[in-house]
Amino acid sequence: MTDTFNGAPHTAPIQSATFSNPVNAEIRRAAATGIYDIRGGGAKRKLPHFDDLLFLGASMSRYPLEGYREKCETSVSLGTRFAKNPIELDIPVTIAGMSFGALSGPAKEALGRGATLAGTSTTTGDGGMTNEERGHSKKLVYQYLPSRYGMNPDDLRRADAIEIVVGQGAKPGGGGMLLGQKISDRVAEMRNLPKGIDQRSACRHPDWTGPDDLEIKILELREITGWKVPIYIKVGGARPYFDTTLAVKAGADVVVLDGMQGGTAATQDVFIENVGQPILACIREAVRALQDLGMHREVQLVVSGGIRTGADVAKAMAMGADAVAIGTAALIALGDNDPKWEAEYNALGTTAGAYDDWHEGRDPAGITTQDPELMKRFDPIEGGRRLNNYLKVMTLEAQTIARACGKNHLHNLEPEDLCALTLEAAAMAKIPLAGTDWYPGKPGTSY
Amino acid sequence: MQTLDLADIELREMNATLHAQAETTNQTAWEIVNPKGAHAIACGIDAPIEVTVKGSTGYYCAGMNKQATINIKGSAGPGVAENMMSGKVIIDGDASQYAGATGHGGLLVIKGNASSRCGISMKGIDIVVHGNIGHMSAFMAQSGNLVVCGDAGDALGDSLYEARLFVRGSVKSLGADCVEKEMRPEHLELLAELLEQAEADAKPEEFKRYGSARELYTFKIDNAY
Secondary structure, three states: OOOEEOOEEOOOOOOOOOOOHHHHHHHHHHHHHOOOOEEEEOOOOOOOOHHHEEEOOOOOOOOOOOOOOOOOEOOEEEOOOOOOOOEEEOOOEEEOEOOEOOEOHHHHHHHHHHHHHHOOOEEOEOOEOOHHHHHHOOOEEEEEOOOOOOOOHHHHHOOOEEEEEOOOOOOOOOOEEEOHHHOOHHHHHHHOOOOOOOEEEOOOOOOOOOHHHHHHHHHHHHHHOOOOOOEEEEEEOOOHHHHHHHHHHHOOOEEEEEOOOOOEEEEEHHHHHHOOOOHHHHHHHHHHHHHHOOOEOOEEEEEEOOOOOHHHHHHHHHOOOOEEEEOHHHHHHHOOOOHHHHHHHHHOOOOOOOOOOHHHOOOOOOOOOOOHHHHOOOOHHHHHHHHHHHHHHHHHHHHHHHHHOOOOEHHHOOHHHEEEOOHHHHHHHOOOEOOOOOOOOOOOOOO | OEEEEOOOOOHHHHHHHHHOOOOOOOOOEEEEEOOOOOOOOOOOOEOOOEEEEEOOEOOOOOOOOEOOEEEEOOOEOOOOOOOOOOOEEEEOOOEOOOOOOOOOOOEEEEOOOEOOOOOOOOEEEEEEEOOOEOOOOOOOOOEEEEEEOOOEOOOEOOOOOOOEEEEOOOEOOEOOOEEEEOOOHHHHHHHHHHHHHOOOOOOHHHOEEEEEOOOOOOOOHHHOO
């Protein structure tokens, strides 16, 4: 575009930063359809994240461990507070809850296979426990959700842990929806609902309303399972200090904290992008709550929402988490959004990397679908192998960083090992801004 | 008759004893004395035994019951027989909130009144209430039958799926997508059977049937508010 028009000086057209082309397109779509956009995944907007933190590494004042040879442990025990049988994991990266229904049976099987090979746990989702998943998961966490789809005492007793889902990062305070396209005969049967109808998942539990009730609910679940398995409470990143405090009060063995980058199978885009906090802002507040109660490390903290690399794992643990959970990253490792399906993504009006209409059940990668033909594209054995590889790489990366910081266990990483690149990250993570010993809100300072 | 006295033993020991009863146990009759409103009494049983609770119970009595018949000789706290799979739970008195919530099967009989959210999210359980029920009952009820010999509170059957609701008395208001439906012969037959099983003194012809209009089954903007 030149600065003249028809030979006369001319102001160049300026696109509005507020009314950008994507915003305008969404306004036109809403005007045409009358329906808000529903999609899968987590927040796509740019957020303060682990990328805004750096490790300092060892130097004159710190003694590093040899990068490849010296021991750097990665194991973690989850559920040591009350359960007779805590979950013992080789690595602190777990697989987050994703439902059979949202995912195909083979995809769930692959998650179990990969997690088992890597020595970690996987988690059911809203829709109950499948035999494929149980059979291929050495450590399986059974989610206890508001919908109670497929909930039964037999599956409860064959779980290695129970995760009471109060909320999730993509939609704290919101329920879910599995659209009719994905309600196959099997999904319908497991959920006691007619085939092909949209299935709503309630936003709150049907038989308790607050932490006092939840304490009694946990008592019931422990009685039914003989106090053997750990009970986790999962919350979305809303008010992490109070949510963690109340979860501990209610009797949780483990608190699972999910930031707004954490994915969902289907929710309104407006909800995903505008409700909840990024995980970076949640971790230190949850840890503070545990420390104030004298329960840090006694009640374990698992964090999720945008974990992609071993560096993210190490940063989360340095801030005080005991372990992390991955969902979206695990699906990508399985083959979700792979550019090899680009032509088919284009045919769906999207592109590899941006595909998020998982609820429509037309996933070219055959992962977030119940379509028998699409499902054939996905090999659960190969998927499990890929997931295991990815988990191993993440672990090796985290170990590399921990050794550079002089730590012989990932749990020994600490906030002191970190600095922040931006003021926002410094404030949210309570980590000093790089080159300073200060962060906004630091006790004893007036800023 | 085996007796478990909650004045002498802890809840854990009581439930562990009941859980230890196998399919073939010959100790089929149990009584629990001094319940004193304790929570989680007789939850998670999976055996064809009969348990009588001599008094009122706290939250989640008979939760997730399978096979057992549990008689509560008093009133029950919130969430009685929640997620019941099979068997029978009979309450002589009243039941608090969420009675029979998410139940998959079996029969829950409440001889008194039930509070709000009775049968919430029920998934196949049959519930017969001799008295009245509170508001938001059968919310998102998926399948099974809720029979109310008295009156129903506000928002009965809101966002209902395929559960059938039968009410003899008045309904203060119906919830979203819940409508009165024709009482066909098969419904009268079903109702007669349930009333008999629940020893309820009422005639099927006196009831009205309510069910889902199925307008919320497919997402559309007209239903989004």
